[in-house]
Amino acid sequence: xxxxxxxxxxxxxxxxxxxxxxxxxxxxxxxxxxxxxxxxxxxxxxxxxxxxxxxxxxxxxxxxxxxxxxxxxxxxxxxxxxxxxxxxxxxxxxxxxxxxxxxxxxxxxxxxxxxxxxxxxxxxxxxxxxxxxxxxxxxxxxxxxxxxxxxxxxxxxxxxxxxxxxxxxxxxxxxxxxxxxxxxxxxxxxxxxxxxxxxxxxxxxxxxxxxxxxxxxxxxxxxxxxxxxxxxxxxxxxxxxxxxxxxxxxxxxxxxxxxxxxxxxxxxxxxxxxxxxxxxxxxxxxxxxxxxxxxxxxxxxxxxxxxxxxxxxxxxxxxxxxxxxxxxxxxxxxxxxxxxxxxxxxxxxxxxxxxxxxxxxxxxxxxxxxxxxxxxxxxxxxxxxxxxxxxxxxxxxxxxxxxxxxxxxxxxxxxxxxxxxxxxxxxxxxxx
Numbered sequence: 001x002x003x004x005x006x007x008x009x010x011x012x013x014x015x016x017x018x019x020x021x022x023x024x025x026x027x028x029x030x031x032x033x034x035x036x037x038x039x040x041x042x043x044x045x046x047x048x049x050x051x052x053x054x055x056x057x058x059x060x061x062x063x064x065x066x067x068x069x070x071x072x073x074x075x076x077x078x079x080x081x082x083x084x085x086x087x088x089x090x091x092x093x094x095x096x097x098x099x100x101x102x103x104x105x106x107x108x109x110x111x112x113x114x115x116x117x118x119x120x121x122x123x124x125x126x127x128x129x130x131x132x133x134x135x136x137x138x139x140x141x142x143x144x145x146x147x148x149x150x151x152x153x154x155x156x157x158x159x160x161x162x163x164x165x166x167x168x169x170x171x172x173x174x175x176x177x178x179x180x181x182x183x184x185x186x187x188x189x190x191x192x193x194x195x196x197x198x199x200x201x202x203x204x205x206x207x208x209x210x211x212x213x214x215x216x217x218x219x220x221x222x223x224x225x226x227x228x229x230x231x232x233x234x235x236x237x238x239x240x241x242x243x244x245x246x247x248x249x250x251x252x253x254x255x256x257x258x259x260x261x262x263x264x265x266x267x268x269x270x271x272x273x274x275x276x277x278x279x280x281x282x283x284x285x286x287x288x289x290x291x292x293x294x295x296x297x298x299x300x301x302x303x304x305x306x307x308x309x310x311x312x313x314x315x316x317x318x319x320x321x322x323x324x325x326x327x328x329x330x331x332x333x334x335x336x337x338x339x340x341x342x343x344x345x346x347x348x349x350x351x352x353x354x355x356x357x358x359x360x361x362x363x364x365x366x367x368x369x370x371x372x373x374x375x376x377x378x379x380x381x382x383x384x385x386x387x388x389x390x391x392x393x394x395x396x397x398x399x400x401x402x403x404x405x406x407x408x409x410x411x412x413x414x415x416x417x418x419x420x421x422x423x424x425x426x427x428x429x430x431x432x
Contacts (some may be wrong), residue, residue, distance in 0.1 A: 003300065008206070016225075017058075018173055018243075018298055022232070025051040025057060027051045027240075028061055031048065031064055031068055034073075035064070040078050040082075041083040043084040045082050046081075046085040046088060047088075048065060048105070048179035049082075049085040049182045050085075050089050052089075052182050052185055053090070053181050053263050053402050056402055058190060060402050066189060066190050066193065066195055066362065067193070067195070069082075070195045071197075074197070074200075075249065076204040076241065076245065079211055080245050080248055080249070082199070083207045086183055086211075087210045087211045087302045088163050088180055088205055089181065090179050090180050090181070090182070090250055091177060091178040091179055092210075093116055093211065094215065095128065095213045099128075099210075099216070099305075100216070101164065101217070101302045101349075102131060102212065102214035102217045102218070103118055103131075103199050103215045103217065103218040103220065104205050104209065105220040105226055105300055106201070106219070107220065107221065107222075107228060108222060108223075108226075108227030108229075108260065108367075109227055109260050109263065110261040110263040110369055110373070110400050111264045111265040111268050111291070112264035112265065113264075113265060113273040113276060114264070114291065114296070115131060115171060116146070116150075116171050116277050116279055117281060117292075117299070117327065117331075119289070119331075119334070120133050120327040120330045121172055121299040121322060122168075122303060122306065122383040123169035123304050123325040123330050124326040125317065125318075125321060126168065127168065127303070127308055128168050128169065129164075129170075129302070129382075130212055130213065131143075131171050132160075132173070132177070133153075133172070133173065134175070134372065135173065135379070136378075137191055138186070140268050140379055141268070141273055141378055143171065144175070145379045147171045147173075147271045148173070148342035148381050148382070149274045149342075149345065149429075150277075150278075151334075151342065152171040152182045152338050153171065153338070154173055155177075155276070155338060156176070156378060159172075160177070163334065163337040163338055165413065166399060167333050167334045168330070170337075174208060174212075179212055180208045180248035182207075183208060185205060195206065197400050198237070198241060199241065201238075202241050202242050203245070203354075204212070206242070206246055206249060209251065210251060218256070218300070218302050219239075219241070219256070220256055221235045221238060221256070222258030222259065222427070223235050223259070225261070225363070226365050226366040226367050226368075227260040229260070233285075242291055243255070243330065247426060254301060254305050255339030257409050258294070260366070262366070262388065262391055263287040263366065264288075264386045265389050266292055267385060267388075269373045269376070269384050269386065269406065270378065270379055270382040270383075271345050271382050272344075272383075272385045272406060276288050276291055280292045280322065281327055283322070284327070287431075292319075293396050295318075295322075295400070296319040296322060299314070299315075299318035300313075300318045301314055301315075302314070302316070303318060308315040313391065344383075345383040346383055347406035347407055347408055348409075349408065350404055350405065352404050353401065353403050353417060354396070354402065355390075355398055355400050355402050357398065357429065358395075358397050359395075359430055359432050360393065360432060361392050361394045361427055361430075363392065363425075364392065364426070364427055365380070365425055365427075365428075367424070368420075368423055369388065369426055370415045370420065373385040373402040373416075375415045375419050376389070376412050377407050377408055377409070377412045377418060378395040384406055384407050384412065385406055386403045387404040387406070388403045389403055390402045390403065390427055395432060402427045405420075
């Protein structure tokens with residue numbers, strides 16, 4: 001199934017009017033004006049978002065709004081107004097605790113399931129982190145998909161408050177509540193149109209964080225040739241826009257750029273990523289060390305901006321919390337508070353994808369690797385995906401496994417392998 005097909009299958013669940021409304025919403029005049037070159041003001045964007053959430057916009061109207069804003073047509077002021085409007089039309093969480101920390105990865109990197117480890121680590125150090133996460137739209141798994149193989153993620157606002165008050169953190173599915181509900185609708189149409197609107201991305205991320213009551217936020221921007229932001233220059237532009245939008249919303253933002261050249265961890269797919277998380281938290285000797293290092297680094301930044309660790313000491317503190325088992329104990333407690341901890345499933349069918357010659361891994365096509373996992377059945381089938389075994393710099397022999405495909409049907413397994421076999425650059429080998 002293609003990404004576009006999957007998105008369209010999900011459209012009914014996004015709350016979007018799939019048929020043309022009987023009467024075009026009055027706010028659509030603002031969209032027409034924007035198409036003709038007039039800027040949105042705050043009131044116009046609030047009216048548009050209210051009508052989007054109320055179901056008075058059909059797909060064509062949402063698509064028109066997104067197209068009118070794409071391609072650099074939104075100013076910083078419009079992006080701030082859009083972010084505020086998206087927060088206003090949904091529910092909001094308010095906390096007595098302070099600070100409330102959060103993190104977000106801009107995405108595009110397979111695996112990279114750091115969030116559950118980060119939440120457990122910072123909560124074990126006394127910070128509060130009410131993490132709401134998404135399901136997959138174009139990836140092989142979202143954090144909510146991965147966590148759902150371990151515990152309940154469909155929590156109400158009251159349940160989130162109870163879990164956070166008791167344990168300091170949660171990892172819940174954002175779609176089970178109305179935190180910036182306009183964002184869920186806009187994203188579904190934006191992906192199907194294959195638009196890449198940085199202003200919309202900023203409004204999407206920051207509206208969710210503001211609605212969740214977060215005050216101190218870490219943004220991770222992976223940079224690499226086959227992720228969303230391919231150059232440091234592009235990441236720098238995103239950083240400046242995010243900071244400009246965050247300040248008037250009262251958000252304390254720290255933004256880092258990280259290595260986006262290859263997957264993080266071994267698992268790509270919900271259950272396989274969950275196994276990586278458990279291995280790191282339980283200090284399994286075979287745990288993926290890149291996932292551990294990255295999680296400790298991100299948690300360290302949050303410990304510093306949250307005032308628990310001195311500048312430059314956060315990662316060391318986070319690593320000690322993981323090493324000493326406190327992060328695992330906190331993760332167990334959070335899962336129990338959310339409904340109980342369970343074991344992730346294992347796929348019925350598994351097959352190695354082998355190197356056709358000897359060499360050293362030079363580069364990896366992240367998107368193509370994620371496509372293999374999706375063709376194997378991820379994210380719809382939680383046990384499906386792949387285990388990645390050949391990071392950049394690995395010396396491999398002919399016939400050595402580069403990754404292992406996991407599937408719940410022989411057909412899905414074969415489809416995924418055939419796709420990979422036709423794309424030799426998916427794991428590119430240089431001279432041995």
